[in-house]
Amino acid sequence: PPSSPTTGSCPPELRLWAGAQTSVSAVLAGVKARRTAATPRGSGLDPGSAQASQAATAGRGGGRTALELPMIVDTEASMRFLRTAYERDDWIALFLKSYETGKTVQRVGPLSLFLEPRVHAWLRAMNAQRFNVYVSVNAIRPGVRARTKNAIDAVRHIFLDADHDGAGVLARLAVRDDIPPPSYVLESSPNRVHVFWRVAGFTNDIVERLQKHLAGEFRTDPAATACSQTTRLPGYRNHKHDPAHLVAIEYRDHDGRYAPADFPTPPPPVQSAPPPRPSSRYRTLDVVERA
Numbered sequence: 001p002p003s004s005p006t007t008g009s010c011p012p013e014l015r016l017w018a019g020a021q022t023s024v025s026a027v028l029a030g031v032k033a034r035r036t037a038a039t040p041r042g043s044g045l046d047p048g049s050a051q052a053s054q055a056a057t058a059g060r061g062g063g064r065t066a067l068e069l070p071m072i073v074d075t076e077a078s079m080r081f082l083r084t085a086y087e088r089d090d091w092i093a094l095f096l097k098s099y100e101t102g103k104t105v106q107r108v109g110p111l112s113l114f115l116e117p118r119v120h121a122w123l124r125a126m127n128a129q130r131f132n133v134y135v136s137v138n139a140i141r142p143g144v145r146a147r148t149k150n151a152i153d154a155v156r157h158i159f160l161d162a163d164h165d166g167a168g169v170l171a172r173l174a175v176r177d178d179i180p181p182p183s184y185v186l187e188s189s190p191n192r193v194h195v196f197w198r199v200a201g202f203t204n205d206i207v208e209r210l211q212k213h214l215a216g217e218f219r220t221d222p223a224a225t226a227c228s229q230t231t232r233l234p235g236y237r238n239h240k241h242d243p244a245h246l247v248a249i250e251y252r253d254h255d256g257r258y259a260p261a262d263f264p265t266p267p268p269p270v271q272s273a274p275p276p277r278p279s280s281r282y283r284t285l286d287v288v289e290r291a
Helices: 020-038 050-059 075-085 117-128 166-174 204-218 280-290
Strands: 091-097 104-110 132-136 152-154 157-162 184-189 192-198 230-232 248-251
Touching: 075 117, 075 248, 091 117, 117 132, 157 166, 157 204, 166 192, 166 204, 184 230, 192 230
Parallel strands: none
Antiparallel strands: 091 104, 091 132, 132 230, 157 192, 184 192, 184 248
16 A cells, blocks of 8 residues: 555555555554553563553453454465466456444455555454455456446356255265266355355456356255356455364465356346336327427
8 A cells, every 4th residue: 555645646546555654554543552551560661562462461360352352364275275266457346344343345456556565454454353355256447446347347157055064065066977076165254165266258247147056955045146246255254153263275276267158057047037118008198209
């Protein structure tokens, strides 16, 4: 993030991050202020230190709040996923959400921006504030600031969200000869997994039809089938459940890319019935009004 909130001379992809440095400072300052207030006077401890946190905890009888617990994340895991899942010139979207406050933050930019250590310092600070960290499953069209179907530039994955019975979904996939092995499997929380296949040659419509078809067969989340879907970023904590779970990923056969011919052909889309025609009386009035 730029060191100043002034964005007039910043490249467009950096303007979205104006003020992010301030956000990091504000979050960390808030944590330190709470520790300062709880640190025993005359202890000589640095309020930002682990010893101060432990002393403050002891002073309250052992109870610890989320902000006082060591925030263990795995930045290397998130960096590896970003380098593996996308092409070097891709644009992607990061989406942050707090389930406690309902607040959300979205940032869209080139992949290289999200590999910056300063960005991950901001993500660690937000994750410590119980914001969940998500990333777009597919690439965003360069220069677009939204994460909609029309904003998707390239389909990078077939994606399934098994929000229950993750082990069962993986077992059923393993015995299917007409479906290739997953490229990687993300564990969002115990027995909940996101399944990915790295792909090329898919359009937005075809990938959505296939994902809906597979979601129906394997009883995964039917709402997580849009090409604009997000997944959790590995290496950060899932705060949707208590205790917070460190999102992990298992890489399998991820070097190649699958084509549409490697998957079952989904059924054609169901044609919706045309709306009923108005009566002749209303059709006549309509013609008159339009004339």
